Amino acid sequence: MEPHEGFGLPVEPFPKTFSYHGDDDDAVSTATASDMKPRILIMGLRRSGKSSIQKVVFHKMSPNETLFLEITSKIFKDDVSNTSFINFQIWDIPGQIDFLDSTFDLDMIFGGTGALIFVVDAQDDYMEALTCLHQAVSKAFRINPQIRFEIFIHKVDGLSDDHKIETQRDISQRANEELHEASLIDLHLSFHLTSIYDHSIFEAFSKVVQKLIPQHSTLENLLSSFVQNSGIEKTFLFDVVSKIYIATDGSPVDMQSYELCCEMIDVMLDMTCIYGDDAEDATTQDSTCIIRLNNSNILYLREVTRFLVVVCIVRDDAFTKRGIIDYNILLLKKAIHEVFDVRPRHGKQNGHLHPEMRNNLMQASLPAHA
Numbered sequence: 001m002e003p004h005e006g007f008g009l010p011v012e013p014f015p016k017t018f019s020y021h022g023d024d025d026d027a028v029s030t031a032t033a034s035d036m037k038p039r040i041l042i043m044g045l046r047r048s049g050k051s052s053i054q055k056v057v058f059h060k061m062s063p064n065e066t067l068f069l070e071i072t073s074k075i076f077k078d079d080v081s082n083t084s085f086i087n088f089q090i091w092d093i094p095g096q097i098d099f100l101d102s103t104f105d106l107d108m109i110f111g112g113t114g115a116l117i118f119v120v121d122a123q124d125d126y127m128e129a130l131t132c133l134h135q136a137v138s139k140a141f142r143i144n145p146q147i148r149f150e151i152f153i154h155k156v157d158g159l160s161d162d163h164k165i166e167t168q169r170d171i172s173q174r175a176n177e178e179l180h181e182a183s184l185i186d187l188h189l190s191f192h193l194t195s196i197y198d199h200s201i202f203e204a205f206s207k208v209v210q211k212l213i214p215q216h217s218t219l220e221n222l223l224s225s226f227v228q229n230s231g232i233e234k235t236f237l238f239d240v241v242s243k244i245y246i247a248t249d250g251s252p253v254d255m256q257s258y259e260l261c262c263e264m265i266d267v268m269l270d271m272t273c274i275y276g277d278d279a280e281d282a283t284t285q286d287s288t289c290i291i292r293l294n295n296s297n298i299l300y301l302r303e304v305t306r307f308l309v310v311v312c313i314v315r316d317d318a319f320t321k322r323g324i325i326d327y328n329i330l331l332l333k334k335a336i337h338e339v340f341d342v343r344p345r346h347g348k349q350n351g352h353l354h355p356e357m358r359n360n361l362m363q364a365s366l367p368a369h370a
């Protein structure tokens, strides 16, 4: 099954030559070919929820099934690129990793890492987790200062809204104070409140992945231009299998809209699995799905590649101009294919929309929105 052959031009998930170290590959030179893929590490104490996060986001495991997951005893490398647009590896690091143990090649582990997710169980006493967090991030930062550090304050489904905010404030203050005392002032931590029992884990993972996509700001510009010229309220570019949104337009994301779009993808995939033609993949046929909501909005889903769909929220009066929207979606697809065809080494992304793409979109704009 070749990735992204479903629509027109071939598209690579991430450019294969892409490295998070610019042109310097020394840090990963000892790794094997499959280890060369950009990598996200998930770390944290035992039973903090690392394997559950990975199974729920990338393997469609239902949250309740995670109750029966066994303890991870060695590093689990999960290559998600066969089923997902996201061409990288997720490494689940066992809770009991000992940084002084020479059997762990830390230079290799942290050298090729794009992001380190550290999971803190918010339903447990988190003091030990904070000590481990400090050890992990300071070690990783000294080996590879390019790593993004993402702290998932996890299992917040058991906490009230006030308690969530208070927990985040306390954890971020303690973690940053420790870094300050260790003079690691350039080490930046990002915090996310997460749970596998709602969409917060998908939202947080989306944010992590977006920071690792070199083309992200170009995509965001492209989607903003698309929205403005099509009379659309909000649009997301989704990796279908993981429901991670690769990009959205520049307007703020509200969780309810994101959840609605995720649920639409679930409905489409479930229907396709149950009633679809077995010979065809869920999204090989330029799939389209429209759901009219009871609040005068319409959810409009269109395939971009085999693994990517664009989901739009449109007011029903704007949807009467569907021809314009469809025309703009055609241009959007073409532009997205072009964006991912650009390899950073040979032509670095500058984060701006190519003028040709912008002009094409303008041609399709409604007079009212032009």
Ligand SMILES: Nc1nc2c(ncn2[C@@H]2O[C@H](COP(=O)(O)OP(=O)(O)OP(=O)(O)O)[C@@H](O)[C@H]2O)c(=O)[nH]1
Pocket (backbone or CB within 6 Å): 044, 045, 046, 047, 048, 049, 050, 051, 052, 053, 063, 065, 066, 067, 068, 069, 070, 071, 072, 073, 093, 094, 095, 096, 154, 155, 156, 157, 158, 194, 195, 196, 197
């Ligand atoms: N309430 C709640 N429980 C969760 C959440 N995520 C995971 N869990 C539970 O936490 C327990 C431990 O989850 P695992 O994913 O096995 O934890 P782990 O960090 O991989 O554990 P090790 O393999 O020992 O490193 C399981 O019973 C999960 O069901 C969550 O968001 N909320």
